[in-house]
Amino acid sequence: MGEYILLALSCILINNILLAQYLGNCPFLGTSKKMETAVGMAMAVVFVLVLAGVITWVVDAYMLKKFGLEYLRTIAFILVIASLVQFVEMFLKKSIPALYAGLGIFLPLITTNCAVMGVCLININEEYTFMQALVASFSYASGFGLALILFAGVRERILLARVPKPLQDTSIGLITAGILSLAFLAFKGMV
Amino acid sequence: MLTALIFMLGLGAVCGLILSVASKVFYVYEDPRIAEVESALAGANCGGCGFAGCSAAAVAVVSGQASPGVCIVGGPESAAKVAAIMGMDPGSAQAPVSQNECLGGFRADDKYFYNGVGSCRALSLVYGGKRTCRVGCMGLGDCIKACAFDAVHMGPDGYPVVDEVKCVGCGACEKACPKSIITVRTMSDRLLHFNQEDDPLAPCQQTCPAEINIPKYISQIREGDYEGAVHTIRERNPLLLTCGRVCPHPCENYCRRGIEDDEAVSINQLKRFVADYEMNSGKRIPIPCAPDTGKKVAVIGGGPAGLTCAYFLRRLGHDVTIFDMMPKLGGMVRYGIPEYRLPKEVLQWEIDGILGLGVKTQLNVKLGTDFTINSLIASGYEAVFLGIGAWKDYSLGVEGENLEGCYTGIDFLTRFARKQQGDSKENIYIGKKCAVVGGGNTAIDCVRTLIRLGAEEVSIVYRRTRKEMPANEVEIIAAEHEGVKFHFLAAPVKVIGDENGRVSQLEYLKMELGEPDASGRRRPVPVEGSETRLDIDMLVTAIGQGPDVSFTDEGKRIRDLNITRWKTIDNDPEVLQANIPYIFTGGDAATGASLVVEAIGGGRRAARSIHRYLSGEEVAPVTKSLRKKHIPESLFEMVPGVKKTKRTPMPELPVEDRIRSFAESDLVIQEQDALSESNRCLSCCRLCYNKDA
Ligand SMILES: Cc1cc2nc3c(=O)[nH]c(=O)nc-3n(C[C@H](O)[C@H](O)[C@H](O)COP(=O)(O)OP(=O)(O)OC[C@H]3O[C@@H](n4cnc5c(N)ncnc54)[C@H](O)[C@@H]3O)c2cc1C
Numbered sequence: 021m022g023e024y025i026l027l028a029l030s031c032i033l034i035n036n037i038l039l040a041q042y043l044g045n046c047p048f049l050g051t052s053k054k055m056e057t058a059v060g061m062a063m064a065v066v067f068v069l070v071l072a073g074v075i076t077w078v079v080d081a082y083m084l085k086k087f088g089l090e091y092l093r094t095i096a097f098i099l100v101i102a103s104l105v106q107f108v109e110m111f112l113k114k115s116i117p118a119l120y121a122g123l124g125i126f127l128p129l130i131t132t133n134c135a136v137m138g139v140c141l142i143n144i145n146e147e148y149t150f151m152q153a154l155v156a157s158f159s160y161a162s163g164f165g166l167a168l169i170l171f172a173g174v175r176e177r178i179l180l181a182r183v184p185k186p187l188q189d190t191s192i193g194l195i196t197a198g199i200l201s202l203a204f205l206a207f208k209g210m211v
Numbered sequence: 212m213l214t215a216l217i218f219m220l221g222l223g224a225v226c227g228l229i230l231s232v233a234s235k236v237f238y239v240y241e242d243p244r245i246a247e248v249e250s251a252l253a254g255a256n257c258g259g260c261g262f263a264g265c266s267a268a269a270v271a272v273v274s275g276q277a278s279p280g281v282c283i284v285g286g287p288e289s290a291a292k293v294a295a296i297m298g299m300d301p302g303s304a305q306a307p308v309s310q311n312e313c314l315g316g317f318r319a320d321d322k323y324f325y326n327g328v329g330s331c332r333a334l335s336l337v338y339g340g341k342r343t344c345r346v347g348c349m350g351l352g353d354c355i356k357a358c359a360f361d362a363v364h365m366g367p368d369g370y371p372v373v374d375e376v377k378c379v380g381c382g383a384c385e386k387a388c389p390k391s392i393i394t395v396r397t398m399s400d401r402l403l404h405f406n407q408e409d410d411p412l413a414p415c416q417q418t419c420p421a422e423i424n425i426p427k428y429i430s431q432i433r434e435g436d437y438e439g440a441v442h443t444i445r446e447r448n449p450l451l452l453t454c455g456r457v458c459p460h461p462c463e464n465y466c467r468r469g470i471e472d473d474e475a476v477s478i479n480q481l482k483r484f485v486a487d488y489e490m491n492s493g494k495r496i497p498i499p500c501a502p503d504t505g506k507k508v509a510v511i512g513g514g515p516a517g518l519t520c521a522y523f524l525r526r527l528g529h530d531v532t533i534f535d536m537m538p539k540l541g542g543m544v545r546y547g548i549p550e551y552r553l554p555k556e557v558l559q560w561e562i563d564g565i566l567g568l569g570v571k572t573q574l575n576v577k578l579g580t581d582f583t584i585n586s587l588i589a590s591g592y593e594a595v596f597l598g599i600g601a602w603k604d605y606s607l608g609v610e611g612e613n614l615e616g617c618y619t620g621i622d623f624l625t626r627f628a629r630k631q632q633g634d635s636k637e638n639i640y641i642g643k644k645c646a647v648v649g650g651g652n653t654a655i656d657c658v659r660t661l662i663r664l665g666a667e668e669v670s671i672v673y674r675r676t677r678k679e680m681p682a683n684e685v686e687i688i689a690a691e692h693e694g695v696k697f698h699f700l701a702a703p704v705k706v707i708g709d710e711n712g713r714v715s716q717l718e719y720l721k722m723e724l725g726e727p728d729a730s731g732r733r734r735p736v737p738v739e740g741s742e743t744r745l746d747i748d749m750l751v752t753a754i755g756q757g758p759d760v761s762f763t764d765e766g767k768r769i770r771d772l773n774i775t776r777w778k779t780i781d782n783d784p785e786v787l788q789a790n791i792p793y794i795f796t797g798g799d800a801a802t803g804a805s806l807v808v809e810a811i812g813g814g815r816r817a818a819r820s821i822h823r824y825l826s827g828e829e830v831a832p833v834t835k836s837l838r839k840k841h842i843p844e845s846l847f848e849m850v851p852g853v854k855k856t857k858r859t860p861m862p863e864l865p866v867e868d869r870i871r872s873f874a875e876s877d878l879v880i881q882e883q884d885a886l887s888e889s890n891r892c893l894s895c896c897r898l899c900y901n902k903d904a
């Protein structure tokens with residue numbers, strides 16, 4: 021049990037996918053202008069990442085490894101994740117319309133999200149077991165959400181501040197992201 | 212190598228298979244237009260439109276939440292394609308366009324000085340912005356940055372100006388503006404807007420019962436855009452020729468120019484000027500209507516209230532029929548207000564314009580006799596507007612008032628008007644010495660008509676003093692000029708006849724003013740033993756009128772219609788719906804005898820409610836409705852910095868000419884006078900105004 025808690029902590033804080041691994045920068049900057057959007061995106065990522073992490077682990081363990089086709093990993097994962105997202109979208113639309121209304125519009129944006137792909141590949145590289153992969157996927161996604169929501173809060177505040185013209189909008193966003201990332205650096209060495 | 216190929220093929224096939232099965236199993240019906248619209252968008256999935264990708268944007272367009280111009284990458288071409296798919300013409304009446312309501316700009320005062328913030332949204336978080344005006348523009352141009360079509364730019368006066376040709380109505384500016392100064396509305400939304408507490412409104416516009424945007428049309432006149440001015444007035448009032456002639460212009464009483472000892476802007480004469488300009492130009496300015504909805508509405512009564520309601524409902528796309536008991540439309544404006552005040556040719560031109568939009572008519576049919584509300588509902592009308600006016604004269608209630616030679620006001624005016632307009636051939640008796648009892652418009656119209664018909668001596672007998680007369684001030688003055696005698700503080704008590712049963716004398720009691728009553732008017736009380744007799748051979752009593760609600764005797768359902776103590780039709784004053792949900796009512800029938808503009812305001816308000824009723828929306832009142840109340844902060848004690856100027860006088864026919872004929876007595880002002888008068892307007896808003904006007 022303790023091992024899983026450690027794993028979760030390290031995925032959420034120390035190896036935060038956005039602020040330590042620098043993956044998924046495009047939704048990080050794109051959907052962080054408003055708190056509402058950020059929350060929606062965070063939930064969608066949690067949902068998709070857990071599913072993708074688990075399924076790609078299965079694909080890797082029972083197909084790629086079995087046939088010695090590890091070199092096809094990236095392309096196979098792309099195909100699997102894209103189909104998965106499409107499938108989930110269709111499924112939600114029909115079966116759980118309420119959830120679809122909340123997450124639906126963010127799902128297509130995740131199809132091409134490198135954070136999702138990144139986590140799936142990390143799971144394999146670190147040679148996690150199935151349970152570990154599950155916990156790691158969930159934790160990375162939570163870390164993503166945490167960082168995104170923190171960042172959106174900061175950006176809403178920045179609107180009020182006096183920002184020199186050349187630094188407005190995305191530029192100041194990147195600087196803020198850098199500072200946030202430095203703050204997360206402090207978690208290094210915790211585990 | 213082969214394994215890799217087979218593996219990838221297999222994986223692809225499995226994914227494809229699962230997806231295609233899923234798309235069958237999880238199929239949800241989707242409007243086919245969504246896919247079509249999506250293909251007309253740029254497909255960049257950039258989210259710049261504010262929706263999560265192109266397909267979300269397409270859904271929003273089809274569900275009406277976004278306009279055809281939503282795609283910022285596709286630009287005007289994509290907008291045109293989408294509009295075609297949606298069956299809308301992007302340039303047509305219903306395409307939403309952005310409008311800026313605030314003209315404050317640099318002239319508005321600052322509350323504090325601060326230039327650290329570059330965005331309106333941020334500035335609005337600091338004490339609601341730096342300008343003293345709570346609702347006004349902050350001038351940092353968030354709307355300009357938001358516009359992807361370059362259709363908004365900062366004007367020279369410090370407020371944004373919208374280029375309507377470039378605007379595609381995407382709504383980005385409205386979303387960006389923290390103050391709802393810049394709004395994107397379709398024509399229907401604009402026609403149905405009512406004054407709200409947070410609107411940027413000049414005092415005159417708050418007062419006008421029809422809520423015309425007065426400063427806007429005056430500034431259009433100033434710029435020589437007469438067509439634009441007509442258009443602005445028509446968004447609120449379809450009877451501009453009529454109002455330009457007969458409206459007692461309550462707006463002018465609240466004009467900021469009129470505060471202190473300056474003179475109010477001659478708002479109504481400017482209205483008449485542009486209205487006459489359109490008529491005399493010989494060409495009607497086209498009036499756009501929304502696409503047909505196919506819903507049928509019956510409007511009963513073709514007076515100002517009915518005509519207005521029909522006009523707005525028609526512009527909203529409904530199928531409207533006006534039912535009227537008289538042979539021609541116009542109501543009291545045609546059969547009450549005499550020719551010399553409103554030539555019937557002018558009225559007919561105005562009514563033809565409204566009918567030209569596709570409003571149908573059924574004339575010479577009376578509600579209660581020829582048809583009932585039930586019969587209308589049975590023949591497919593979904594809602595009914597009752598604008599039957601106030602056509603029943605009150606009687607004086609004194610002995611002898613039914614002697615030969617005695618008439619009631621509306622009855623007399625209507626009979627004469629019908630004869631004059633060739634509807635009837637009846638001979639109307641005109642006395643030599645006539646007395647008219649009453650102090651309202653009807654009484655004055657009676658005396659002025661009698662003078663023109665050759666009566667030698669005409670007098671008004673009124674219970675109170677001149678100050679309390681409800682008639683329009685200009686009318687009273689005109690009557691004085693035309694030689695009418697006034698007996699004030701005189702209450703008729705008896706009508707005396709000769710041996711043939713003809714009226715010969717009117718006996719009245721002198722009155723004096725007593726204590727003020729609840730309405731603040733001082734009540735007249737009779738002076739004992741002051742009976743006086745007036746020799747007359749014709750008497751007209753015009754002491755007021757109320758609606759004729761005898762139609763409620765017919766039919767089961769209609770008997771439940773609530774009627775007030777004053778015999779008016781009861782309604783909710785905010786939405787004008789009667790207690791029977793499909794019946795709406797306005798004008799004199801609901802308010803009791805009132806004014807033309809009042810009836811026009813009522814007609815439009817009812818049109819809003821009927822439109823909501825027909826579209827299945829709740830018939831809810833306007834939020835933060837102002838309804839002729841004033842915004843306290845906009846009423847000033849003084850207007851510092853304004854140079855006083857004289858108001859343009861109204862040109863009139865000389866008295867000798869006008870008492871001999873029914874030719875129009877008030878004339879229209881000249882173009883140069885209209886321009887100089889329009890320059891007197893201070894273009895007010897809630898707090899700011901143009902000091903240099
Ligand atoms: C003599 C006079 C002078 C006036 N002067 C002025 C003025 O200078 N300025 C001003 O602002 N206002 C003036 N008014 C007031 C103004 O005319 C009215 O307030 C206004 O016309 C009211 O409009 P309405 O549509 O409610 O009713 P109306 O104009 O009275 O119209 C009612 C219509 O309903 C029809 N109708 C009635 N009963 C039935 C029925 N049972 N079935 C079918 N149809 C029916 C009538 O034929 C009529 O066409 C004056 C009024 C009078 C009488």
Ligand code: SF4
Binds near residue numbers: 415465467
């Ligand atoms: S000056 Fe013009 S805007 Fe101001 S109250 Fe008078 S008419 Fe209206």
